[in-house]
Amino acid sequence: MFFEVKDAFIHIDLKTVQTRNIGDITRSIFVGENQNSYKGVMNVNTRQGVIQRDYIPALPTFYNKGKDSEKICLSYFITIVYEDENLNILDINLICMxxxxxxxxxxxxxxxxxKNPGKTRFRFTEIPTFELLEVPKSRVKxxxxxxxxxxxxxxxxxxxxxxxxAQGDS
Known part of the structure; x- marks a missing residue:
């Protein structure tokens, strides 16, 4: 899903994970090039040792809309973990990349x-807060x-x- 608000373009992707694949959500999640704007370098373990691989997303960091108007690109992921045998929901999260x-x-x-070249995962457990805020807040709800x-x-x-x-009953 993608929509525009007054000062941003917001991308939201829904990810579901069955308990038999629980490792897909415990420390990081798969993100596609069309779901984020984070260009960076990934360390890749190979038989020859660790090599670095560039990752280039498809989304811009800012969208230009008109001459003097820029809107930031925000990426969010809604994740749902459920039991594949009985479809019980175990966990629902909102994560901001x-x-x-x-x-x-x-x-x-x-x-x-x-798992494949050009593909990446977002390691949300490595950066669980918005670190640059005066009072850091959780990046995961x-x-x-x-x-x-x-x-x-x-x-x-x-x-x-x-x-x-830590959130209490919210």
Whole structure:
């Protein structure tokens, strides 16, 4: 989904993860080139050692609309974790990926090489807050967390549980 507000263009992507693929959401999430503006370098583990690979997104950091008008490009991901056997929802989150203009601050902490060349993952657990705010706020909002889920799953999703608990009953 993509829409315009007064001072930004907002991209929102919905990602669903089944519990049998829970590793796809515990520390990072796959992001496509058309879902973000964060140009950067990824460290890739190979048989020959670690090499660096450039990642170039398709979205601009700012959209130009008219002569003197610029609007920032914002990228958000709604993630839903569910049990594939009974479709019970275990966790729903809203995650904000940094705009590419912030590459000088966040550097290579944002990106992780994907399984295929040119693909990337957003390592939200490496930068869980908006660090440049006077009072850093969480980059991840946990909308729902099922406290009654299986202990193994709860352990795998402990990053989200910690945020959920810190948010209170919101």
């Amino acid at each position: 940094p705009n590419g203009q912030l590459e000088n601050h966040y550097g290579s902490r944002v990106l992780q090489a994907g 946990v909308i729902y967390f099922d406290k009654n889920m299986d202990d193994d799953l709860k352990n795998r999703l402990s990053f989200y549980e910690g945020i959920f608990d």
